[in-house]
Amino acid sequence: MDELLKEVLGTVTLKKTGKGGGGCINEGEAYLIDTGTVFVKYNKKPQAREMFDGESDSLKAIAATHTVHVPKPLHVLDNPEGGAVLVLEYLDMKGLTRYSRQLGEELARMHLHNAALGKKQKEEESYVGGQGTENEDEDENKPVYMSQFGFHTTTCCGYLPQDNTFCDDWPTFYARQRLEHQLKLIEKDYGDKEVRELWSRLQHKVPNFFKDLTIEPSLLHGDLWGGNVAESTTGPVVFDPASFYGHHEFELAIAGMFGGFNSTFYQAYHNLIPKAPGFEARHKLYQLYHYLNHWLVFLFVWFSSVG
Structure with missing residues (x-):
């Protein structure tokens, strides 16, 4: 797994910082790499890839709202040893008190x-011919209105x-x-x-x-x-x-x-x-x-x- 992480992250350095973390579901570890620090979550269950893909997409959706801060997801990888890993931006955090x-x-x-x-969508649709102001070159990750649950x-x-x-x-x-x-x-x-x-x-x-x-x-x-x-x-x-x-x-x-x-x-x-x-x-x-x-x-x- 270490060699795969080095390849995907483009790093020679991959060193545990000792700032690990985990819960009832996953294990995690912070690593020093050439460009800084990343956090890697591990899970060896067969459904781990599905779980981490969903978490990654969830983080991206939340980040796109520009409201509450989340760690940036970097990679979801199949683990050669079983399960999958999720590579995240490392954030130095502590318990919620001040904020x-x-x-x-x-x-x-x-x-x-x-x-x-x-x-906003309704307002744009009310413009000339109901065409709105849609730009084909807009960021594909830009959030769009969801009318369903x-x-x-x-x-x-x-x-x-x-x-x-x-x-x-x-x-x-x-x-x-x-x-x-x-x-x-x-x-x-x-x-x-x-x-x-x-x-x-x-x-x-x-x-x-x-x-x-x-x-x-x-x-x-x-x-x-x-x-x-x-x-x-x-x-x-x-x-x-x-x-x-x-x-x-x-x-x-x-x-x-x-x-x-x-x-x-x-x-x-x-x-x-x-x-x-x-x-x-x-x-x-x-x-x-x-x-x-x-x-x-x-x-x-x-x-x-x-x-």
Whole structure:
């Protein structure tokens, strides 16, 4: 793997700095190279390439909004020893303390970004002949308005792939491609028949959580818990995303489950995106997805939290 990294990065030097990092899913290591430092994430699971491709595309999508800062993805490579690696820009980070307010503001602006693109698109389409101001030479990575919920590629929350097939309706997307998908995996993997009965009682009630609510697709980080945020010397940083376009409220569900976000963060966020009626009930509905996901990832450790 070292020789492959040297070749791809065009470096003679490849030396571990000792600033490694890892979590429940991946291992990571910072390396000195000829031009500076990079961070390399490793995972030897068969689905690692799919997971890292999704993470790389998520980081690119977030970066394109010019809101919250993320490490730049450099390469996704198949690991000759099994699995895959993701090579990232190295950022010197520490725990989030000083920049909580800024993170709340930047996250809200990221969630509002797609709606702003939609408004701009409508204004441009109203010009002469409805041709707008489209420039064929525009940067192909420039974000465009997304009218549907989903994402152009698979992303993984933990190591579990998410069904990001585009859908016009958010309640349908969330019920079928998030909750029902997880519950089917639980029944299949653990033989738990009770989840089918519980889901049959809940699924018909899901639309009630969204009555009289207009939902614009927002680009989401997708796994914004306290372990996936930090700060550099210049501001907040988020990483390890599992992005898709969804309801902005979904983002705050896992943020509230494990701590790491203070009242300043929430105040700054809701100053730009106030809570809509029914927020608290939907918050619990959105947390259900993450509890189910943790049940699948961490086996029965989380069963008491779900049940």
